[in-house]
Amino acid sequence: MKNIANKLTNEEYEKNFAELHPPLTKNSAVAEANRCLYCYDSPCMKACPTHIDISTFIKKIATDNLLGSAKTIFYSNWVPLTCAKACPVEELCEGACVYVEKGEKPIEIGRLQGFVIENYFNSDLPRLFTQKDKNGKSVGIIGSGPAGLACGAELSLLGYNVKIYESNKVPGGLNTWGIAPYKLRQADSLKEVDFIKSLGVEISTGVRVGKTISIEEIYNIHDAVFIGIGLGDATKLRIPGEELTGVVNALDFIEEVKNEKWSDVNVGKRVAVIGAGNTSIDAVTEAKRLGAEQVYIIYRRGIDDMSAYDFEYEIAKSDEVIFLFETMPKRIIGEKFVEGIECVKVELGERNEKGKREINVVPNSEFILPVDMVIKAVGQNINNNFLNDVEGIKIEKGKVVVDSETYQTGNNKIFAGGDCINGGQEVVNAAYDGKMAAHGIDNFLLEKS
Numbered sequence: 001m002k003n004i005a006n007k008l009t010n011e012e013y014e015k016n017f018a019e020l021h022p023p024l025t026k027n028s029a030v031a032e033a034n035r036c037l038y039c040y041d042s043p044c045m046k047a048c049p050t051h052i053d054i055s056t057f058i059k060k061i062a063t064d065n066l067l068g069s070a071k072t073i074f075y076s077n078w079v080p081l082t083c084a085k086a087c088p089v090e091e092l093c094e095g096a097c098v099y100v101e102k103g104e105k106p107i108e109i110g111r112l113q114g115f116v117i118e119n120y121f122n123s124d125l126p127r128l129f130t131q132k133d134k135n136g137k138s139v140g141i142i143g144s145g146p147a148g149l150a151c152g153a154e155l156s157l158l159g160y161n162v163k164i165y166e167s168n169k170v171p172g173g174l175n176t177w178g179i180a181p182y183k184l185r186q187a188d189s190l191k192e193v194d195f196i197k198s199l200g201v202e203i204s205t206g207v208r209v210g211k212t213i214s215i216e217e218i219y220n221i222h223d224a225v226f227i228g229i230g231l232g233d234a235t236k237l238r239i240p241g242e243e244l245t246g247v248v249n250a251l252d253f254i255e256e257v258k259n260e261k262w263s264d265v266n267v268g269k270r271v272a273v274i275g276a277g278n279t280s281i282d283a284v285t286e287a288k289r290l291g292a293e294q295v296y297i298i299y300r301r302g303i304d305d306m307s308a309y310d311f312e313y314e315i316a317k318s319d320e321v322i323f324l325f326e327t328m329p330k331r332i333i334g335e336k337f338v339e340g341i342e343c344v345k346v347e348l349g350e351r352n353e354k355g356k357r358e359i360n361v362v363p364n365s366e367f368i369l370p371v372d373m374v375i376k377a378v379g380q381n382i383n384n385n386f387l388n389d390v391e392g393i394k395i396e397k398g399k400v401v402v403d404s405e406t407y408q409t410g411n412n413k414i415f416a417g418g419d420c421i422n423g424g425q426e427v428v429n430a431a432y433d434g435k436m437a438a439h440g441i442d443n444f445l446l447e448k449s
């Protein structure tokens, strides 16, 4: 990079990446639990994709039964610390709380869940569940993100031998390598990984299926296979200058930040992030928190079209991010290093039947934004090369096709879940998929035997 932002002091980095929602103390957790109205129809539970019995786990906090509360939570969700800290609760459980309708502050469900699970992880992990006797069957899982972990945990309790194959050296998927550190620290994700290992799940890291080991081998070793590979490949911008030094993929940048060696991460003085989804907001706020002086979001559509949540937009605004809406990048400028980005203004037409608005370039509206770094965050695609020749597997619109109830693919021995089947949602969806797929696998293998 031509102009690298000045490094900050350790104290400044720690302040910038401090947790957005620090844990509750015991007294404040009990007080918050006692505000819960224990609604007869639990709208919060319905709004949670994993359907955690929220009012029950909250009631158990109020009666000082914290282990019972942890058990209620794990019963529905194997990665509840990540969900407590990183779920868009405003859109899910807390958004459905009846207090919202009354114009009052909703119950802090996320922080209460975090309190219970941190308490459990800080104890000596007493056994909460009885494991079925081993049934002699094994399942191979590809990917140790929340989908793979949830599937593994559930199958292990059902009596299967489970082995997860993970290409990264450190497991946990995007919980470990993607989610912004001010929401979730790497150590928290690894606590969940360790807990799942304590249930008997084996994780073999540094093993890329399709390279280190073939899918055929895994298929032959195990009685069933679960694919939880998420999305991997970044979508290209396809504009001139994309190869210049200083142009990076959002996920590569975010992965470096997740190492938490803040001063080792070089960030430009002026940074443009292309795209306005959740990943774009994470990348732009992380760049700012690392010391970038000026940060921009360049987005070809309007504010109403952004896929980022409202609360993420607010975080970005409080980090002084400048949003350039209805603006399209045309080329990245520089000889070797990024020196600027040429953009053009667009006008948005009527929405089509898919809700997308036509984009019309405004003639002669080009302008150059001087920047030292461009972060590409315009989406990810599934990296499915190793699945291409597997009989029965179908990929449509970049997603592995599965039966919506059993999670079985067109190959009856192979199941899939998480981002690779939904095109990229949230951790809580992947956790639910993994658990449900485990039951799909169990039913399939029971029927076979």
Ligand SMILES: Cc1cc2nc3c(=O)[nH]c(=O)nc-3n(C[C@H](O)[C@H](O)[C@H](O)COP(=O)(O)OP(=O)(O)OC[C@H]3O[C@@H](n4cnc5c(N)ncnc54)[C@H](O)[C@@H]3O)c2cc1C
Pocket (backbone or CB within 6 Å): 086, 087, 088, 142, 143, 144, 145, 146, 147, 148, 165, 166, 167, 168, 171, 172, 173, 174, 175, 178, 179, 180, 183, 207, 208, 209, 210, 228, 229, 230, 231, 232, 251, 254, 278, 279, 282, 383, 386, 417, 418, 419, 420, 424, 425, 426, 427, 428, 430
């Ligand atoms: C930058 C970013 C920030 C996000 N922030 C949030 C957030 O704040 N809150 C939230 O709820 N969600 C967030 N999400 C979404 C969430 O992280 C995903 O929905 C979730 O992690 C999907 O889980 P998964 O198990 O399907 O895939 P992943 O978490 O992507 O895990 C897939 C795993 O498979 C491994 N793998 C892939 N291919 C192979 C192979 N061939 N062989 C072996 N292993 C392989 C990968 O290394 C990875 O560990 C974010 C996503 C991104 C990209």
